[in-house]
Amino acid sequence: xxxxxxxxxxxxxxxVRLVQELTTASLRFTDRAGxxxxxxxxxxxxxxxxAKARDEGRSGLSAKQLAEALTLSPSATTTLLDRLERAGHVxxxxxxDDRRRVTISMTESAGAEARAMFGPxxxxxxxxxxxxxxxxxxxxxxxxxxxxxIVDQMER
Amino acid sequence: xxxxxxxxxxxxxxxVRLVQELTTASLRFTDRAGxxxxxxxxxxxxxxxxAKARDEGRSGLSAKQLAEALTLSPSATTTLLDRLERAGHVxxxxxxDDRRRVTISMTESAGAEARAMFGPxxxxxxxxxxxxxxxxxxxxxxxxxxxxxIVDQMER
DNA sequence: AGTTATTCGTTCGATGATCGAAGGATTCCA
DNA sequence: TGGAATCCTTCGATCATCGAACGAATAACT
Numbered sequence: 001x002x003x004x005x006x007x008x009x010x011x012x013x014x015x016v017r018l019v020q021e022l023t024t025a026s027l028r029f030t031d032r033a034g035x036x037x038x039x040x041x042x043x044x045x046x047x048x049x050x051a052k053a054r055d056e057g058r059s060g061l062s063a064k065q066l067a068e069a070l071t072l073s074p075s076a077t078t079t080l081l082d083r084l085e086r087a088g089h090v091x092x093x094x095x096x097d098d099r100r101r102v103t104i105s106m107t108e109s110a111g112a113e114a115r116a117m118f119g120p121x122x123x124x125x126x127x128x129x130x131x132x133x134x135x136x137x138x139x140x141x142x143x144x145x146x147x148x149x150i151v152d153q154m155e156r
Numbered sequence: 157x158x159x160x161x162x163x164x165x166x167x168x169x170x171x172v173r174l175v176q177e178l179t180t181a182s183l184r185f186t187d188r189a190g191x192x193x194x195x196x197x198x199x200x201x202x203x204x205x206x207a208k209a210r211d212e213g214r215s216g217l218s219a220k221q222l223a224e225a226l227t228l229s230p231s232a233t234t235t236l237l238d239r240l241e242r243a244g245h246v247x248x249x250x251x252x253d254d255r256r257r258v259t260i261s262m263t264e265s266a267g268a269e270a271r272a273m274f275g276p277x278x279x280x281x282x283x284x285x286x287x288x289x290x291x292x293x294x295x296x297x298x299x300x301x302x303x304x305x306i307v308d309q310m311e312r
Numbered sequence: 313a314g315t316t317a318t319t320c321g322t323t324c325g326a327t328g329a330t331c332g333a334a335g336g337a338t339t340c341c342a
Numbered sequence: 343t344g345g346a347a348t349c350c351t352t353c354g355a356t357c358a359t360c361g362a363a364c365g366a367a368t369a370a371c372t
Contacts (some may be wrong), residue, residue, distance in 0.1 A: 018300035023182040144174035
């Protein structure tokens with residue numbers, strides 16, 4: 001049921017495909033940019049999670065939190081942290097409150113790598129957006145927020 | 157040089173972050189949906205490349221084309237095709253023109269899997285877009301095309 | 313307080329995706 | 343026709359990830 005309540009608007013369906021193309025293009029870009037620096041997907045995901053945590057005010061994440069954010073097993077997370085620590089992108093600190101926990105923090109070098117990877121892309125996007133007026137940008141932002149919400153909700 | 161030609165417009169910078177959030181959310185969703193079906197990223201990428209080829213009229217891709225699309229070594233591609241063939245999602249055919257080539261085609265079961273994975277997401281997106289009028293959808297489409305172009309160009 | 317249960321991170325052995333090198337088959341070119 | 347290039351596969355090795363088990367630290371229960 002509910003298969004074809006009415007004919008699908010082709011323009012809107014195009015947008016669905018465009019979203020998919022954007023995400024796969026971004027995926028390819030990220031993989032490539034990371035590979036050049038010896039970082040694979042999980043490493044990038046971890047750094048991004050740490051960066052997000054930092055931007056939201058938290059000083060660092062525990063290994064467990066990271067494992068959950070990455071949907072990674074505890075043992076895999078240990079290996080990943082060994083890797084990132086060896087590369088100098090992350091430090092392991094002891095949690096004062098709970099001494100079972102290990103607090104993970106990004107180093108400055110990780111931030112520099114991130115900027116080197118994504119800075120040019122962000123700059124190009126900013127320039128591209130000069131072709132949109134403020135009202136249009138607002139529409140785009142509204143769409144992106146709504147689309148992200150939907151994808152996130154499908155996730156559970 | 158060229159660090160701050162002028163102050164960055166915060167609204168536009170927000171959009172950059174929103175794009176990133178959308179892509180990472182989509183990535184998580186895809187990984188999860190695939191894992192449930194025993195498909196990992198490379199398998200999904202391969203099926204998507206095949207679907208795209210089919211939608212563009214090409215009957216199938218050669219193993220080499222697939223390897224390039226996935227940035228995968230020839231040997232890894234062989235293994236991947238073994239896997240997909242064993243799962244019944246793909247068939248290997250001989251190319252009539254060049255008998256070195258192996259022509260890869262999606263099976264009907266692969267299409268069914270794809271619909272099961274992405275159909276509900278697409279439906280939710282379509283419904284979400286009813287909150288946008290035609291003119292706004294056109295703006296969004298223009299933005300998505302431009303953003304994808306940029307990401308693709310950064311890729312080289 | 314003391315004992316038990318839970319949580320956290322790590323280590324260990326195993327699995328599997330991917331890689332590079334080498335090889336057989338086919339096609340291109342001179 | 344013969345040599346070079348292309349295509350896919352096989353083989354051995356590497357590395358990320360997993361599950362199970364462990365020691366340390368905390369929480370819960372009595």
